[in-house]
Amino acid sequence: MATSLSEAYRDTTLQLKHIIPLDFDSIHDLPESHVWTTKDNLDLLSEKPDVLSIPIIDLNALSATELVRNACQKWGMFHLINHGIPLSLVDEAEEHARRLFGLPLERKLKALRSPSGATGYGVARISPFFSKLMWHEGFTIMGSAVDHAKELWPDEYEEFCDIMDNYQKKMKSLAYKILLLILKALEVDDKNQDQEINCTPSFYQSEGALQLNSYPCCPNPNRAVGLAPHTDSLLLTILHQNDTNGLQIFQEGTGWVPVPPLSGALVVNMGDLMHIISNAHFPTVYHRVVPNETRHRFSIAYFYGPPTDSIIAPLSKFQTPCFRPVTLKEYISLKSRHLEKALTLLRN
Ligand SMILES: C=C1C[C@]23C[C@H]1CC[C@H]2[C@@]12CCC[C@@](C)(C(=O)O1)[C@H]2[C@@H]3C(=O)O
Ligand SMILES: O=C(O)CCC(=O)C(=O)O
Numbered sequence: 001m002a003t004s005l006s007e008a009y010r011d012t013t014l015q016l017k018h019i020i021p022l023d024f025d026s027i028h029d030l031p032e033s034h035v036w037t038t039k040d041n042l043d044l045l046s047e048k049p050d051v052l053s054i055p056i057i058d059l060n061a062l063s064a065t066e067l068v069r070n071a072c073q074k075w076g077m078f079h080l081i082n083h084g085i086p087l088s089l090v091d092e093a094e095e096h097a098r099r100l101f102g103l104p105l106e107r108k109l110k111a112l113r114s115p116s117g118a119t120g121y122g123v124a125r126i127s128p129f130f131s132k133l134m135w136h137e138g139f140t141i142m143g144s145a146v147d148h149a150k151e152l153w154p155d156e157y158e159e160f161c162d163i164m165d166n167y168q169k170k171m172k173s174l175a176y177k178i179l180l181l182i183l184k185a186l187e188v189d190d191k192n193q194d195q196e197i198n199c200t201p202s203f204y205q206s207e208g209a210l211q212l213n214s215y216p217c218c219p220n221p222n223r224a225v226g227l228a229p230h231t232d233s234l235l236l237t238i239l240h241q242n243d244t245n246g247l248q249i250f251q252e253g254t255g256w257v258p259v260p261p262l263s264g265a266l267v268v269n270m271g272d273l274m275h276i277i278s279n280a281h282f283p284t285v286y287h288r289v290v291p292n293e294t295r296h297r298f299s300i301a302y303f304y305g306p307p308t309d310s311i312i313a314p315l316s317k318f319q320t321p322c323f324r325p326v327t328l329k330e331y332i333s334l335k336s337r338h339l340e341k342a343l344t345l346l347r348n
């Protein structure tokens with residue numbers, strides 16, 4: 001039996017302090033547990049003004065492959081327009097994320113992620129790696145959200161589930177399109193795609209995961225962190241952000257570069273698995289979220305990856321692979337134990 005994505009996350013058991021978010025509604029001062037200092041690697045001063053910005057790519061542009069190649073090499077990230085996802089669906093999904101996070105904490109705790117679970121309400125999975133806690137609450141969906149949605153709204157969970165199902169379905173087919181474009185950008189012949197990605201034939205049958213993120217208004221944003229710096233683990237991530245700043249990416253030699261929301265666009269970023277299959281030609285994007293004093297930020301991230309038993313390795317066109325092959329299941333386990341060091345451990 002193949003291991004599902006949520007099962008692959010099951011072998012790490014977390015402590016409750018690394019699952020239960022703060023009751024943001026009742027807090028007026030930043031608690032000590034959430035105060036980050038330079039000791040915690042907080043370097044807020046390095047944000048660069050708008051001199052640099054990530055490219056905007058039209059999915060239907062004739063030169064899309066070329067543009068994707070450049071964006072992936074230089075940034076590992078781009079804004080995507082003309083992506084074909086109806087704006088009304090994105091709006092509805094955001095509305096339902098607001099509705100969920102707007103529930104009182106006691107209600108949200110009914111859908112709390114279990115200590116060895118992957119889905120439901122809670123803080124970010126990467127929390128145990130940091131000494132301070134984040135100004136953030138999340139809700140993770142893998143496949144159907146129905147079990148947790150019933151815990152939140154015993155009588156009216158269906159609309160939420162339908163919208164999240166539809167959103168995931170549309171994101172999955174968009175992610176597939178983007179993956180094909182990226183393979184083209186990596187000069188993989190159409191006919192050799194399956195073979196080149198020397199994985200199981202089911203490589204494209206992704207399961208994916210959906211993460212709803214909420215970053216409430218923060219009383220002292222200069223001393224808090226919304227989401228700590230991290231890279232996404234899977235192949236690529238498609239992100240919707242509401243009209244509130246906060247996302248930043250780290251550029252070697254430059255520092256933290258803001259990724260302001262662009263109305264109607266989705267942000268696409270490369271994850272660790274893409275870094276591996278591209279033989280490190282495409283960076284995996286190191287990014288974080290900074291909190292805001294007056295605006296509540298919401299985001300919805302769709303993580304796209306192959307089935308957990310797929311073998312991930314640099315494309316065979318690369319004569320000197322710089323990573324050893326690994327199954328996704330193995331990689332997830334490496335990442336839960338070593339975070340960013342997981343990639344280094346795979347270096348040849
Ligand atoms: C399929 C995924 C991808 C996960 C784990 C699992 C479900 C939740 C995702 C996130 C969402 C928040 C940042 C991150 C770093 C986290 O802590 O949880 C992501 C992580 C990853 O990309 O590694
Ligand atoms: O809120 C954001 O913009 C970033 C979310 C994110 O990085 C994630 O969910 O992995």
Ligand SMILES: [Fe+2]
Pocket residue numbers: 230231232287
């Ligand atoms: Fe992320």
